[in-house]
Amino acid sequence: MPNSEVSMGRSDDRDIRRRQIAAALLRVAGAKGLHAATMRAVAAEAGVSLHLVQHYFETKEQLMLFALRHLAERMATRIKEDLGALGAAPAPRQVIETVLTRALPTDEESRVFHLVYTSYAMLAVTDAALRHQPFLAAPDAMERFVAEQVRLAQESGDMPRGVDPALTAAALVAMSAGLGTSVLLGQRSAEDALTVIRQTLGGPAPDAATGA
Amino acid sequence: MPNSEVSMGRSDDRDIRRRQIAAALLRVAGAKGLHAATMRAVAAEAGVSLHLVQHYFETKEQLMLFALRHLAERMATRIKEDLGALGAAPAPRQVIETVLTRALPTDEESRVFHLVYTSYAMLAVTDAALRHQPFLAAPDAMERFVAEQVRLAQESGDMPRGVDPALTAAALVAMSAGLGTSVLLGQRSAEDALTVIRQTLGGPAPDAATGA
Known part of the structure; x- marks a missing residue:
């Protein structure tokens, strides 16, 4: 431009x-x-x-919050690009998998994203000035987005009904965050974390996946 | 004594x-x-x-690792007490719920446990001396324990077969860690996190749970 x-x-x-x-x-x-x-x-x-x-x-708090917002915007942009690559009208479950996968630390940018966000959260526990910044807006928005996709997946019969979409979204986003930390620590590879995400979302059973 | x-x-x-x-x-x-x-x-x-x-x-690293081990031992003791309170031969799914619930920050001891463990993990990402300490022994052992309980639950028909117990355990422990962080930050209450855990473990559907 x-x-x-x-x-x-x-x-x-x-x-x-x-x-x-x-x-x-x-x-x-x-x-x-x-x-x-x-x-x-x-x-x-x-x-x-x-x-x-x-x-x-x-203040340092304003600088950190600005940096977190920058990270969240970049993450949102990358997720939009990934979703765009899925083609027109992707299945909601595929949308969820894409969002959760992008949040894993697979390259330097996502590594820094996960490290800085989780570190900020830990610092905020014992630092009131950090805690009072609105740094949970992006994670909350991500959870709402996933909840809406769970609802759509239930409507299309692609995910089981009878469970609350908001609770399912909370479980999925928390799992993704926890897996991200384990990848960051080398406890498992990003590929193994992706396998965990796929099984949780109810993809094909392990036996059937050999041809994939 | x-x-x-x-x-x-x-x-x-x-x-x-x-x-x-x-x-x-x-x-x-x-x-x-x-x-x-x-x-x-x-x-x-x-x-x-x-x-x-x-x-x-x-070194500071040895001190921190000693403190982490102390936390992990205390957590293991509390989990054993909780499991003992379930009575003889509790259902494996109930055992898993008990383990995941105990890891949530619900009191000062579990709050410090979650804060210190996650903070150590984040510091270890950029501090080689911390990273090379064997601090993942306890989380790894917890994952193996949950995997064994998933396998037992599958055998007794209490959890669906056709999924890999180790992957399910990885998902559950990661979810519990992610939920713990959100509770620590006040993003949700410990009660709400417990509701998420219960739905994920496939307890009674929300409608059926009103009588519980």
Whole structure:
């Protein structure tokens, strides 16, 4: 989009700067852990002054939340691309599998996503300033999206009725998060985690899957 | 056991000291996060010198691993007590529900357990010294135990056959871990998490459960 460069004003410049600083935070967190991503460490990684970081983000909490939102937006974009690749009118169960699979740490971006989100959550347990940021909006939205797909799958007879879609979605998203952590730790491979997801979603039985 | 006091020698004294220091680490981690539990902070919390902490634990990694093992032992004891309360020959599905439920953060001890274990896991992702400690022994053992119960439940016709017990166990334990995090963050109550676990294990349908 050439126009965006032509029309770039102060607010675009501010947004670019903020994204650069957030990217620096994610590099520090990916290499040394989120607890090491102080304003000072992020400034050093971005090659700017601490004062400049503080100009764009009043507090560390605001900077972390901005970085989390950036991660969540990127994840949403990648999921949309994956869903687009499924073709027109994919089966809801396939949609769910795609969403849960994308959340697994399979490459550097999804590795950082999982690490930073889970680390933020753990820091938030003992840090009230982090806990009071609205960082659960994206996970909540993901759970609602999966619940709607479960409902659609039930309507089309592709998933068993008689279970509550919201509870099923909560179970699936929690499972995906737990599997993601185990992949991050090398407890199992991403392929093995995917096999767990597929069996849980009720794909073909192991015997029947040999031809797949 | 009065005898243990009578026969207390140097190795008992050493063990008690180590447990006291580990307990101090868990208090620091529970209040300020595991990343804040430096050897110095733990010494201050325990009311002993840094030198004494270093006498009992050569490295921070050894101290953390000792504390994790203590947590895992306590969790195993509590699970055994819960299972004992189920009476003779409980149904395997009830055993699984009991294990998964106990892992939820429902009181201070289980809250610290979940927080410290997940925090350790996240720190280990970017800290090779932590990663190389054998901290996954307890989660792996829990998964194997649940897999065996799934197999028994399948044999007795209480859970559907045609699914792999090890994969089902991996899904259930990952779900329990993910739900635990959401409870820790206040995303849902422990009661709601328990409802998710019960539906996943295939208890009575919501309509039929009103009389329970």
